[in-house]
Amino acid sequence: MTIAETSPSRTINIESLSFTSGAHLLLKRALRDLPVGGRLGVIGSAPDFAVHLRGWCREQGHEFVEGDGQFVAWIVRGAASQGRWRRAERAGLSEARENGAVVECPPADWGFAARGAVIEAGGPAFHYPIQTKERVWAENVTKLYAQAVAAQWNPQTAINWDEPFAPDEEVERAVAQVMTYLIENENAALQAPARFIAQIHPHFREVLQLLAVQIADEARHVEVFTRRATLRGEEMGLSTVSGRQSLKTLLDEPDFALASFLLSVLGEGTFLNLLWFLERHAPDPVTRQIAGLVAQDEARHVAFGLGHLQYQTASDPALRERLATAITRRHDELSQTAGLNEEVYDALILLAAGSWRPEDIAAGYARAQTLKDEMHSGRKARLEKLGFSGAEAADLSALHTRNFM
Ligand SMILES: [Fe+2]
Numbered sequence: 001m002t003i004a005e006t007s008p009s010r011t012i013n014i015e016s017l018s019f020t021s022g023a024h025l026l027l028k029r030a031l032r033d034l035p036v037g038g039r040l041g042v043i044g045s046a047p048d049f050a051v052h053l054r055g056w057c058r059e060q061g062h063e064f065v066e067g068d069g070q071f072v073a074w075i076v077r078g079a080a081s082q083g084r085w086r087r088a089e090r091a092g093l094s095e096a097r098e099n100g101a102v103v104e105c106p107p108a109d110w111g112f113a114a115r116g117a118v119i120e121a122g123g124p125a126f127h128y129p130i131q132t133k134e135r136v137w138a139e140n141v142t143k144l145y146a147q148a149v150a151a152q153w154n155p156q157t158a159i160n161w162d163e164p165f166a167p168d169e170e171v172e173r174a175v176a177q178v179m180t181y182l183i184e185n186e187n188a189a190l191q192a193p194a195r196f197i198a199q200i201h202p203h204f205r206e207v208l209q210l211l212a213v214q215i216a217d218e219a220r221h222v223e224v225f226t227r228r229a230t231l232r233g234e235e236m237g238l239s240t241v242s243g244r245q246s247l248k249t250l251l252d253e254p255d256f257a258l259a260s261f262l263l264s265v266l267g268e269g270t271f272l273n274l275l276w277f278l279e280r281h282a283p284d285p286v287t288r289q290i291a292g293l294v295a296q297d298e299a300r301h302v303a304f305g306l307g308h309l310q311y312q313t314a315s316d317p318a319l320r321e322r323l324a325t326a327i328t329r330r331h332d333e334l335s336q337t338a339g340l341n342e343e344v345y346d347a348l349i350l351l352a353a354g355s356w357r358p359e360d361i362a363a364g365y366a367r368a369q370t371l372k373d374e375m376h377s378g379r380k381a382r383l384e385k386l387g388f389s390g391a392e393a394a395d396l397s398a399l400h401t402r403n404f405m
């Protein structure tokens with residue numbers, strides 16, 4: 001193939017290449033840099049090439065001029081192929097310039113287009129209720145996503161399910177009760193963020209990617225807690241009305257910021273203390289190992305919730321008041337409920353005691369009390385990170401659901 005420059009015309013010899021073998025690629029490439037009205041002389045020897053070239057020119061909006069001498073034809077470049085992209089815009093900067101790529105308020109009709117793509121004007125209307133960077137972004141989102149992907153673990157191989165231990169039958173039942181409670185919380189943690197994924201503009205892809213992995217994390221948590229509950233043939237324990245009432249308020253919260261706050265900052269934050277407690281005090285190595293792995297995941301979920309709300313409160317300080325109101329409202333909504341069921345709390349004590357000996361029970365009881373204190377100070381610290389004063393944080397933490405999550 002040769003292209004000769006005889007401005008404003010050029011010529012191309014595509015030899016015996018036909019339209020059924022990709023001739024259009026070479027023609028398009030040769031026409032690309034010609035101005036509208038510029039001429040391209042085409043030399044080619046494929047059978048019936050002139051007939052096919054004429055059809056192609058009609059389809060592409062170029063003029064076909066009968067050739068002379070060595071030329072099969074002259075193509076006069078038309079304007080149609082340019083017009084289609086005349087009002088196209090780029091969806092943020094190109095990915096090669098990642099730092100500046102995310103725009104504050106991407107138009108909804110960019111839809112699923114890759115960030116950085118050139119977007120043809122028009123097309124279907126998309127509806128994204130969560131459409132601004134302020135409402136979803138976190139400075140740490142890219143780093144958290146990379147960490148989340150690197151830290152995925154396989155429940156089958158990451159946990160030593162066969163590690164021997166000889167459980168006391170009642171302690172084992174307490175473990176099954178705690179697992180039953182954890183699974184219920186995990187189901188809430190899986191579905192509450194899932195509600196928002198399709199509401200967030202795909203331009204903020206790191207947020208979607210991170211939430212998708214977070215949901216996959218919760219799926220694994222449901223699996224491992226289920227396997228542990230029934231590992232030694234125990235039945236699942238109890239699920240209470242008050243537990244379900246508390247968790248349902250998380251699923252019912254329609255505002256992304258408030259839902260992240262109640263679920264990730266307060267709920268999963270409190271849950272983190274519970275997991276660390278299980279990692280330290282569970283009576284068997286399998287439960288301790290599970291709790292440790294799950295806690296690593298939950299720490300990321302909390303970090304994103306915090307990071308995102310820090311980002312949003314930086315530009316919208318009034319959000320803080322709405323967060324405080326959300327805690328109070330949820331507290332009032334749940335005030336007539338029993339809070340954490342006694343069986344779960346007693347199971348935690350017995351699990352941390354490891355036996356029915358009175359001195360062990362005393363130790364288990366003290367550990368469970370310490371857990372409550374740690375949960376409170378953890379919540380307080382996280383609230384302070386969002387800009388609440390020490391006194392406000394203490395008051396708000398005290399209003400958090402007694403169900404822990
Ligand atoms: Fe989880």
Ligand SMILES: [Fe+2]
Nearest residue numbers: 189268298301
């Ligand atoms: Fe979580």
